[in-house]
Amino acid sequence: MNTFNDIKELVSTLKREEKLIAEMFSKRKAIDYKYSDAIELVDNDENRIDFLIKRSVIRENGGCLELDDQFLDFFEQILDVNEEINLSYIDENIKNIKENIGYFLNENNETRRYSYLKFIKKTFRKIGIITLRSVVDIRRNIENTFKNEANYKNKQLKLENLDQKRNLVEKLIIQTLLLIDQEELTFFNRALDEELKRVIVDMKFQLRECSHNLIEIEKQIIDYLNQIKHQGKFIEKLRKLKYLKDHFTIEAETDIKQMIAHKNQVIFEKRIPEPLNLSLEFIRENEKVFEVIKRIARTHKDRTQFQPEIASQISSEYLENNIEEEVMINLEEVRNQFLATSDNLFNFIMNYDFLKQVDFDERVTIFCQITSQYERELRVEEDFQITNGVEFALVYPK
Template sequence: MNTFNDIKELISALKREEKLISEMFSKRKSINYKYSDALALVDYDENRIDYLIQRSVVRENGGLLELDDQFLEFFEQILDVNEEINLSYIDENIKNIRENIDYFLNENNENKKYSYLRFIKKTFRKMGIITLRSVVDLRRNIENTFKNEANYKNKQLKLENLDTKRKIIENLINHTLKLINEDEITFFNRALDEELNRIIIELKHQLGESSHNLIEIEKQIIDYLNQIKHQGKFLEKLRKLKYLKDHFTIEAETDIKQIIAAKNQVIFETRLSEPLNLSLDFLRENEKAFETIKKIAKNHKNRKQDKPILADRISDEYLESNIESEVMINLEEIRNKFVATSDNLFNFILNYDFHKEVDFDERVTVFCQIISQYEQELVVEDDFQKTNNIEFAIVYSR
């Protein structure tokens, strides 16, 4: 088996065949990738595929190609789409940290002590990310199992196994916190610097977030298992009734007639709603789901669609620009003209030309408005007069 000579050769090979590798990665769960399909993505140059096979980027088996497990795991880890939860990796990191702490405390050479400390920092940094990722993968696997596993017994068994993994992650979190807070106090007193302190604070935050998520996951698993238990009991009873019905012994071996007669209100009882929403990953990647979607779309293809009713053409007269002008009463202008006269205010307004038709009531309103707004500039006499049954005070300008 050949290997890449350096990182530059590896990156160049992945860049050159990015179209093929990207397509194989996206189809890794839905189809078996054929050698003939891969040729179309490398311009029908078999040497390019042989190059990847020789360097274990892809593997060939009976005319089918698949990404090598090492590269597949690398891509899934980097893109955060992996579904396998590697709990042993977290446990191994804890053991490695304990070993290197012992090496650090026993070492007198400063250079070697620094190398041990650097390894401990790097491992602590990885542990928080790996734990968070494991919790996310656990939640994803739980939802996919409950929504996509058709066999009830396998669904229950898988959920119970995932719950066991949840407990393992919880124990690993507790061991990590115990390592930091209790078991290695001497190490942290000797080696604690600003960088290590920052890493430990971030790690505690990540582990705390993971613990809160695990509590929600536990509730979710309990809810799913209860739903499965309820559905399983119902199906079990249904199978027994069907068996008795098929053998024509249901009336002889059960009291079904008496129960139905006494429970005629069952039809009015509310049904237990347990919706099962299909996951987007299942709809995107499963070929059978795609075929079902196409069949449904075909059935709705000939459905009569109501055409929108078009409105009549707008008449041109509605589009014409009509300007409507209105003469406004300017109180300040009236006041200025009144000041220049010796007439009383009411008589002045009664005979004033407003350049539009203004009735007697509106002129009385203008009279009151001017007195209200320009009271300081007017003299209101004690003398009163009466016009059209309206009694008014005599008002002059100062």
């Protein structure tokens, strides 16, 4: 197995392939990650995937890829999403502390004594963190088991196993506190180290918090087990009734008809709302009702009453009938009058009376419109003329 040459190569590799690793980690429980999907996240470069496989970052299994267990455990522990509870690690750390305390007390060399002390402080820090994380994992696993496990027997068995792990964590906490407060007093008297004192204080705070959580977890497990037991009995009775019903002996061997006859539950019927409006006669004759109305009115007198805004009167100018006239140019009429002349079309339009003011540009537009619309009735010459900078062909009637 090839390994990374140094930490820089490891970090740079994880950085370069962060998209692929993040995607595989997020889907570590959902699906088998296909090689074809992974190749798209590395820019279709198979060498990059082969490099990760050779460095044991990922594994290939039948066309699918998965993160190596070593890296997967590392990511889950760092991100605190590991559901597996490994309590043997705490017990092992306690043993390592006892061994290094013995080495510390027997050693005369200050350098080696400091190395033992440094290891002890590091291990105490790990015990606090691991214990707290284990308690959180136990609580999370209890919730997931009770809510998601469909098999009642497996659900009960898993909860009982988690309760055993809870007991084990509790014993490890007691064992750790005994180590500090009773078993190794000589070491703590000799090791006059301020950092060690802070580590011990922080760890005790974490262990105390874990102890409180373990009490709540114990109550939760007991409650869940009681619910499972109750639900199991109910389902067992329901199965017996179904068995008797399927064999047509339910009425003969049970008193179900008598039990149902005594039940008069109407939970599935619609609730009819009853009006509670007081009659006017009752309000008028009863003085107490009038006093209640006045008291309620006093409590609501500060409420802002919004007055509707009334629109202003419409001006008479908007109601007057205004007639707007516009003279439209009839191109067909202009064409008919032009066909009766012998002048060219451009001169004819320039001199034509349109009964309104028409400027030069608009007359040029009319010339173009008539030429294009009535092309078959007109004769376009090859000669051209220019007027006001506009060059036009000579157009005559056919």
